[in-house]
Amino acid sequence: MAQLSIVYFAWVREMIGRDEEHIDRPASGTTLAELIASLGARGGGYAQAFADPSRLRAAVDQHFVSLDTPIGEARELAIFPPVTGG
């Protein structure tokens, strides 16, 4: 089964307590919102970080995407709060 790297940034990273992990990639039609909900079901910091998906943003293979995007053949998923650079 193909692997998916997930990377976390800012308070998402802090709440979860890790900056990266690898999982078996779910079926290609699974949306990011569905994947995030399943990660949140792990409880603990995941439940806390993913309690309100409207506060989350994502990138697939280093491109910003909306949470209703299917995971497809993604290799790297990033989950983070809205950016605050500049």
Next chain:
Amino acid sequence: MKRVNVQSEDFNVATELAALEALGGGGIASFTGVVRGGEGLIALELEHYPAMTAKQMERIVDDAMSRWPLLGVTVIHRFGRLDPGARIVMVGTASRHRGAALESCAFLIDWLKSDAPFWKKEHFADGATTWVAAREEDAAKAKGWS
């Protein structure tokens, strides 16, 4: 000329502007963002997404270069822990005329704020820390260009 850099170390604005001035255009515009002090802030920590940051900044710069006739663009963004008053970011643009230089400079900093993968954490003298919340008006400003 296109110069995009993500770095922890400081940069020299005069040196960067001189490189843009040397391109033969008539107008150079620039913006420098520094860490805003006050309210007990002792440091600003900038986290970023190393695999994506430079690529994303290149995309924003390429967009600016396709919209305005630019001779050169310089964008430098720092990461890591910065003191109040420290430089965070600079944007410099060179064109034959001031309009293109000024407009593209504003476009670039608006888009860097809303579309470059950086996150700011404030550290205060009493030990408290806060992740800076994104401002709706910043996203609106960037969208205003499209």
